[in-house]
Structure formats: structure tokens, C-alpha cells
């Protein structure tokens with residue numbers, strides 16, 4: 001069995017729990033209120049700014065030039081999308097502050113890039129690609145036509161063919177890493193993958209709660 005097939009099976013419960021979140025259900029049927037969506041967009045812009053750096057770090061650690069290109073191009077896309085989101089949804093950039101969940105997620109991913117294993121860091125960034133694609137597909141199926149849907153633009157962004165190709169490429173890189181890795185590294189790759197998958201759940205949940213710092 002490939003690493004990614006195994007990782008997907010092991011985190012099936014997390015994936016199901018994401019569909020059950022009120023935020024995701026509200027996105028699907030268009031009933032999500034604008035305040036929560038705006039909060040989410042602002043946090044996502046902050047998330048993307050840090051995630052882009054994580055991908056750039058992975059690019060710097062890749063030994064295969066094609067893998068380096070893939071991470072570097074993904075870092076570029078991330079920064080471009082981040083700018084668009086900031087422009088459209090974050091009125092006061094200087095005042096925007098990372099939520100506890102946003103900061104925890106990106107800090108965790110950044111920590112993976114400094115622990116000496118390219119394979120483990122690659123496994124950690126994969127849920128961001130893969131879960132989003134799967135949630136995008138799920139939302140598209142549930143929403144039906146996107147014309148006139150309150151969140152149609154957003155749903156369309158993560159259910160397009162170009163994005164699907166990048167998810168396949170990220171999965172192939174992670175599987176290649178796992179093939180050459182010893183057991184303890186594969187174990188750490190699973191740990192990184194499932195932790196990031198849980199953070200994906202937490203990120204939607206934090207948006208629903210419009211999470212803030214306790215003090």
C-alpha cells in the first residue's frame with residue numbers, strides 16, 4: 001500500500017468530521033453568515049502568508065530539481081492567493097492577528113521544516129492540498145450549480161482541474177519520499193500528516209467560533 005493511501009485511511013474519521021462541521025455545511029448550502037466567512041478569509045490570508053514560507057523552505061530542501069520547482073511554484077501560488085484574499089477581505093491588515101489555531105497550525109508546519117527530514121515536512125504539508133481538494137469536490141457536489149451560490153467563487157477555486165493536478169503531484173512526491181524511508185521516518189510522516197489533518201478540522205471550527213485569544 002502506498003503511504004498516501006494508508007494516511008488517507010488512517011485519517012478517515014477526521015475527514016468525515018470536517019463534513020459534519022457547521023461551517024462546512026453552511027458553505028455547502030450557502031447559509032453561512034458573512035461575519036464567519038470574513039473571519040475565515042482573514043485568518044486564511046494570515047495562514048497562507050506563513051504556509052508560503054513553509055513551501056519555500058521545502059523547496060530549499062528538495063534534492064530533485066522537479067520537486068524543488070513544484071514546491072517553489074506552489075509557494076508562489078500561495079503568496080499570490082494570499083494577496084488576493086488580503087485585498088478582498090482584510091480591511092485592516094495591520095490589525096489582523098493570527099488566531100490561536102492559525103498560529104499553532106503554521107508554527108507546527110514551520111517546525112517540521114527545521115527537524116532535518118524533508119520527507120516528514122512534505123507529509124505535513126500534504127493535508128493542506130489534499131483535504132482542501134476533497135472538501136472542494138464535496139462542496140461542489142452538494143452545491144450543484146455555482147452560479148448564484150453565495151460562496152460559489154470560493155468553491156470553484158478548490159475544485160478546479162489545475163488544482164487537482166497539483167494535489168496529485170504533492171501526493172506523488174510524498175509517496176516517493178516514503179518509499180525510500182526507514183520505518184521510524186514513515187512513522188513520523190504519519191504523525192505529521194495526521195496532526196496537520198486535525199489542524200485542518202480545527203481551522204474550520206475556529207472560524208465557526210470566531211476564535212480569539214482568551215486575554
Ligand SMILES: Cc1ncc(C[n+]2csc(CCO)c2C)c(N)n1
Pocket residue numbers: 044047048051074075077078127128129130132200203
Ligand atoms: C487552512 C487552509 N488549509 C488549506 C488551504 C488550501 N491551500 C492553501 S495553499 C495551498 C497550496 C497552493 O495552492 C492550498 C491547497 C487553505 N487555503 N487554508
